[in-house]
Amino acid sequence: MYRALYNYNTDMQGYLTFKTGDQFTVLDTKFNDWLLVQNGYGEIGYVPKNYVTKDEASQSEVLKSIDRAIEAIHFQAVSNEGAYTQKQRENLNKLIQHRKNVTEALREENHHKLPATSPVSPQSPTAKSGKHQTDGTHEDSLKQQAIQEKRSGETKESKRASKKRAAPAPPSETNYCQEQITPNATNMEDGVTQTDLPKETIETASSPFKQHSELLTFSPQKSLNSTYHVDISSLLVPPHLGADLVEEVRRNTMLSYEKSITAVETVIGMIGFRIPEISPVLDKILSTFHEKKESSEEDTSHDLVRLNELFRELKSRKDDSQQRSWALHEDEVLILRLLQELLSILENAKKSTSRKALASSNYECVYELVQYYQMETRVKLRLLLLQVFGAMCGLDVMVISVLLYSVLTTELAKEIQASVNDVQRVSYTGLVLMMIFSTGEAVPANLHDHLNEDFVGFLFDVMENPPTPEFDDQATDILVNLILAFNLHFQEVKDNIVMNVLASKGTMKVFTEKLLLLINRGVDPVWMFDFEPKPPNSLLKFLEDMYSQPATACLLYTNDMRVLLDIIIRNLTDLTSGDKVRTSYLYLTQLIVTNSDYREDCHRLEDLRKTLNKILQEEEGSHIDKDTVHFIFQSCDIFS
Secondary structure (H helix, E strand, C coil): CEEECCCECCCCCCECCECCCCEEEEEECCCCCEEEEEECCCCEEEEEHHHEEECCCCHHHHHHHHHHHHHHHHHHHHHCCCCCCHHHHHHHHHHHHHHHHHHHHHHHCCCCCCCCCCCCCCCCCCCCCCCCCCHHHHHHHHHHHHHHHHHHCCCCHHHCCCCCCCCCCCCCCCCCCCCCCCCCCCCCCCCCCCCCCCCCCCCCCCCCCCCCCCCCCECCCCCCCCCCCCCCCCCCCCCCHHHHHHHHHHHHHCCCHHHHHHHHHHHHHHHHHHCHHHHHHHHHHHHHHHCCCCHHHHCCCHHHHHHHHHHHHHHHHHHCHHHHCCCCCCCHHHHHHHHHHHHHHHHHCCHHHHHHHHHCCCCHHHHHHHHHHHHCCCHHHHHHHHHHHHHHHCCCHHHHHHHHCCCHHHHHHHHHHHCCCCHHHHHHHHHHHHHHHCCCCCCCCCHHHCCCHHHHHHHHHHHHCCCCCCCCHHHHHHHHHHHHHHHHHCCCHHHCHHHHHHHHHCCCHHHHHHHHHHHHHCCCCCCCCCCCCCCCCHHHHHHHHHCCCHHHHCCCCHHHHHHHHHHHHHHHHHCCCCCHHHHHHHHHHHHHHHHCCHHHHCCCHHHHHHHHHHHHCCCCCCHHHHHHHHHHHHHCHHHC
16 A cells, blocks of 8 residues: 655546545556556556655555455446456456455464554654654644645745655656655565655646556546545445345336346446445445345245235135126226236246245145136136236246146136137137146146047147138247147157147148248247256157158148258258257158158258268267167168
């Protein structure tokens, strides 16, 4: 740490203006007469060496100053879209090395040594007459002398020197290279140096030094006239303060949980940037975001409390016999408001909070909402309930299991068939039903009593022959995804209801076109959630099932079949060894050349042969992939 002996004013870019007593952390000493420093505001620039001296400060105080400098550089880069200049990177490296040196010195420091929390006042100079002044009168005399100097314009006092060292004169073009004070600036961890110089104010009109092009141009406007040193080491940050702040922001602004975190972090970061002295406390607050709350503390969360209240209110509405009466509909607005608030919290609250509310009492609230959906006949409320079910599915995989084994699946299947002319209801119902089947989980034994071949055939008929002109592509896409999801849970092709319906209906133009578009994009439309275990790719699973038997292996038109082969060859070429998707495409290739009429067309046979041979020649290739290629070559004479 260094301390200013005199005032210094400058308007040159890259140089710092400072007052007597200001403290600095030295970053570079490569110039003879100038020091690259960082002050208490986080500003970085050059100061004249003969205007400062080493200050008696504890190693911990030095560490705080270094940390402020590091944070100032980081915040400046953040304001510049995260880009660091070359000079900023150099300064960061110097500060990090400096901090490492100070930390090592701090470990070896005598634990009984008292740290200096503020700059030490210089000792009283020895007068020529040999008389000594007391410490109590020295400050007053210096202040009086400074006032008299300013009034009379005399500078005699600035030339007065102690017996140990002479006070430096203001820098000028003739003497700026002569150092009046020579602190050891390169050894940052040396002991402190006590100076006997008077604290006089030396005014200069302008700096005679030439401006260096490599100087750092970081000088935010000061909001204070002097540096204040606040001891904040004793301040205690309450646990979970960061999480509590996020909850308050969310409760009062209705922002989502993620956006509330961003808001709190932004505000705290800006305060730390503007007031570097308190940044250590702010860092402690930010660290509390990651501290896990106790179960009892989570129970007091505003979102959790409100979710439980909403579930209780909706249950009371369900249990109210008047609610189910056709004659009473005046409570529709109230229930709509309850469901809208419930949906908003489920979509925007902290996910763990919502999951805890849903899992309460073995997911009783989910069962209650399913029963309410059965009883409710008003379309507005049913549509809103479907949105609530969709939000629940995205939060907890157990909710999907609960819904799959509830009466909701059959209820939704009936609703699709009953409201086929209502595009919105079909879309909402089909989407939730697709979510329920998206995990590929084994279904209840009696499910196929309702979701049988008639139901699957109905879905195919609606896609091929829309009931109304308003039945758009979006609704058709949802039904395609529903069939792909429903097909996931069939393990044996002979028991696959979807394949049986396909075999009986033959070629379906709309469905196959949609299927090829999805295959070409390479994105599984059914995979909506990151739950484990991850289900199979619904597209590849469907194609594998379709080409597993001759009855469905020839459903595609010739041109569609060629497009599919182009996609397969492209993926076999692009994907690397060990990729499970490539293994699936190889298995699909085996099924196509074995069960379809590919021998009659042999589309891109030579390209396919080269691709398969390349897989065989891989030095570290997958054994499964190579075995599949060998089987293809041995079972299909067209490759010989």
